[in-house]
Amino acid sequence: MTTRLPLVLTVDDHPHDECGVFGVSTPHGEGVAQLAFFGLFALQHRGQEAAGIAVSDGNRARVHKDAGLVANVFTPESMAPLTGYHAIGHTRYSTTGANAVRNVQPFLVETMHGPLAVAHNGNLVNAPALRDELLGRGFGLTATSDTEVMTLMLAASGGRTWEERLERTLPAWRGAYSLVLLADDRVIAARDPWGFRPLSVGRLPHGGYAVASETCALNTLGCVEISEVAPGEIVTLQGAEIHRRAAITPAATPARCTFEFVYFSRPDSVWAGRNIHHVRQRLGERLAEEHPADADVVIPVPDSSIPAAIGYSRASGIPHNDGLIKNRYIGRTFIEPTQDMRERGVALKFNALSENLAGKRVVMIDDSLVRGTTAGPLVKLIRDAGATEVHLRITCPPITNPCHFGVDMGHDDDLIAARLNVEEMRQHIGADSLGFLSIDGMMQAIGGADDTPAATGYCNACYTGRYPIEVSQAQPKLGFEGVLA
Numbered sequence: 001m002t003t004r005l006p007l008v009l010t011v012d013d014h015p016h017d018e019c020g021v022f023g024v025s026t027p028h029g030e031g032v033a034q035l036a037f038f039g040l041f042a043l044q045h046r047g048q049e050a051a052g053i054a055v056s057d058g059n060r061a062r063v064h065k066d067a068g069l070v071a072n073v074f075t076p077e078s079m080a081p082l083t084g085y086h087a088i089g090h091t092r093y094s095t096t097g098a099n100a101v102r103n104v105q106p107f108l109v110e111t112m113h114g115p116l117a118v119a120h121n122g123n124l125v126n127a128p129a130l131r132d133e134l135l136g137r138g139f140g141l142t143a144t145s146d147t148e149v150m151t152l153m154l155a156a157s158g159g160r161t162w163e164e165r166l167e168r169t170l171p172a173w174r175g176a177y178s179l180v181l182l183a184d185d186r187v188i189a190a191r192d193p194w195g196f197r198p199l200s201v202g203r204l205p206h207g208g209y210a211v212a213s214e215t216c217a218l219n220t221l222g223c224v225e226i227s228e229v230a231p232g233e234i235v236t237l238q239g240a241e242i243h244r245r246a247a248i249t250p251a252a253t254p255a256r257c258t259f260e261f262v263y264f265s266r267p268d269s270v271w272a273g274r275n276i277h278h279v280r281q282r283l284g285e286r287l288a289e290e291h292p293a294d295a296d297v298v299i300p301v302p303d304s305s306i307p308a309a310i311g312y313s314r315a316s317g318i319p320h321n322d323g324l325i326k327n328r329y330i331g332r333t334f335i336e337p338t339q340d341m342r343e344r345g346v347a348l349k350f351n352a353l354s355e356n357l358a359g360k361r362v363v364m365i366d367d368s369l370v371r372g373t374t375a376g377p378l379v380k381l382i383r384d385a386g387a388t389e390v391h392l393r394i395t396c397p398p399i400t401n402p403c404h405f406g407v408d409m410g411h412d413d414d415l416i417a418a419r420l421n422v423e424e425m426r427q428h429i430g431a432d433s434l435g436f437l438s439i440d441g442m443m444q445a446i447g448g449a450d451d452t453p454a455a456t457g458y459c460n461a462c463y464t465g466r467y468p469i470e471v472s473q474a475q476p477k478l479g480f481e482g483v484l485a
């Protein structure tokens with residue numbers, strides 16, 4: 001039986017993050033699969049193509065995973081066998097390997113040391129070489145994602161414990177990984193030495209610990225004592241106990257992904273000590289200072305740009321209001337739209353509020369311009385609703401380079417800012433003016449409350465082309481697909 005994967009409607013011009021990961025270990029074993037379900041539910045925004053949960057009762061591990069949203073993949077029936085004390089979960093958007101069921105995580109394998117399940121957020125830039133090495137050693141591979149490579153490397157590694165095996169394997173991995181492992185009696189979390197992707201751990205209110213890509217998932221479960229898994233750190237969750245050790249030397253300069261602040265992370269999450277919503281308001285304030293507009297109203301492209309529109313309004317004195325209403329349930333669907341519906345494009349996702357737009361000079365705030373496919377239709381939608389002028393403001397710099405660390409932005413040819421300058425983009429989109437926040441402005445917004453710019457410790461490669469690590473070995477998203485068609 002083949003599972004049909006959801007159709008991705010092409011009315012979204014945002015980059016896609018590939019995954020959210022979650023892990024939990026309790027001494028009492030009550031409802032760990034349910035805790036994992038609600039943890040993944042809170043991380044749904046990080047990936048909507050597939051989801052999975054693996055649970056261990058101390059001896060035996062089971063996994064349930066499939067294509068679809070978390071709430072669709074898991075039913076009371078599919079959750080019933082997932083009993084145990086320790087669990088990991090994953091919600092996926094594919095960045096390496098096609099959107100295929102064989103790539104859905106967690107990967108679960110039987111090893112000579114017992115069961116091992118792995119779920120991963122990020123992307124290894126040296127995955128092709130690691131994969132070739134495994135194939136050369138006679139390993140069979142069933143999937144096309146780098147996570148299977150990581151799983152098999154761990155299973156084949158020497159060492160007395162999973163922590164030792166992980167510690168021995170980590171130096172071979174170059175790139176972004178926020179990782180959770182499930183062994184028979186524990187959950188282990190690890191983060192790459194550059195700290196590209198977020199990963200935090202917290203204590204559960206009724207005993208045990210949880211780890212998640214974002215703090216919002218830990219808050220959902222009522223966790224306290226929340227802290228980041230440090231770059232290069234291994235954290236073991238084992239019932240009522242937690243053990244932390246610096247396993248690999250952190251990079252001299254961390255490379256946290258600035259796009260987590262601009263777009264990916266949920267606004268109620270905290271990363272690097274910064275609340276995402278607060279940073280986004282500051283992005284809007286800086287944008288107003290750098291690119292003022294003579295206008296009557298500021299509107300966000302909902303939802304991710306709402307805090308920035310509030311910030312732009314606050315700094316500029318221009319009132320903000322809703323101008324676009326978003327259908328929050330569109331994005332992944334099993335229903336193929338008709339050609340006529342496809343041509344309606346953004347109208348499937350957004351409707352304009354002419355009551356708030358007619359006769360007005362409008363500043364529209366969006367978080368990013370990637371392929372440039374939706375900005376033009378949105379500007380037209382606002383003009384059709386009666387706006388006299390539309391000024392587009394973007395809360396990050398132009399994206400001119402692809403990401404190799406787990407964010408699907410497409411290739412150079414796909415990126416509108418790699419082909420056109422700002423004036424050419426403005427003409428292409430049909431806006432009256434177009435302004436992007438500068439790198440300095442963005443880093444100032446991400447910086448501390450005292451307005452100190454966060455000058456170092458962040459990755460800005462998609463804006464600058466200066467990658468924090470060598471990326472010449474990196475493969476495109478479907479680089480392994482020729483092997484397993």
Ligand code: SF4
Pocket residue numbers: 196256257258259260402403404405406407459460461462463
């Ligand atoms: S290249 Fe861009 S999207 Fe990728 S990790 Fe760096 S800042 Fe984030």
